[in-house]
Amino acid sequence: MNSAAAIQSYKNVRTQTGVTDASPHRLIQMLMEGCLESLAKAKGAIARNDDALRSEMLSKAIAIVGGLQIVLDFEKGGEIAENLNALYHYMTKRLFEANQESDPEIINEVARLMINIKEGWDGIADQVD
Template sequence: MYAASALKQYQSVNTQARVVDASPHRLIQMLMEGGLTRIAQARGAMERGQTALKGELIGKSIAIIAGLRDSLDHQQGGELAGNLDSLYGYMMARLTEANISNEPAVLEEVAGLLRDIKTGWDGIAD
């Protein structure tokens, strides 16, 4: 994992958590947590008809997933990194579609995928 890239992406979405002492593993966890939070917030904004806020939150979600994608180490990760790269690309495209279509189900689909990835990541020891 490229910790500096993950740290930069995490800080760019205005999170308040301390990241200075976090391990690379924890930084990825924090990115995933931030992504899930932004997607949930975007859904709320979508349901309330807050179009600008919805777009901003979906944009932040996309940026977080892009950070996760950028942090993949394709040399060490091999096929798994390639599969995650494709899945992250799919998730970013679906978030864009959710922003355009105002479909909460699309946000839920992406959140479910990210939760599944996070569950696997959380199972890996530091």
């Protein structure tokens, strides 16, 4: 096994262990972090004119936002869950547009929204763990 493959194997094990040991709250944080990372990579791909990577990273971000949307608890979350649902829908729409137009400004807009949501989520950590 070459060193690159060994490093990737280590990262996969570390990620799997982190997910296994994470609380539900932490799992949502990890999804948000993954989304932000994918958005940053998509912007880099746009700068390098790497259409394949741009599309891959934006597809990954769209899937993560969709996952966040699916786990919303409308019974417990009420109006907040409804607002997040609408915001996630908007973010998904904008990410499709970013991919079609190869527009880093749209990605920045979605990243700012995700950062705001994540800051709120991070702020309630002591209330749910």
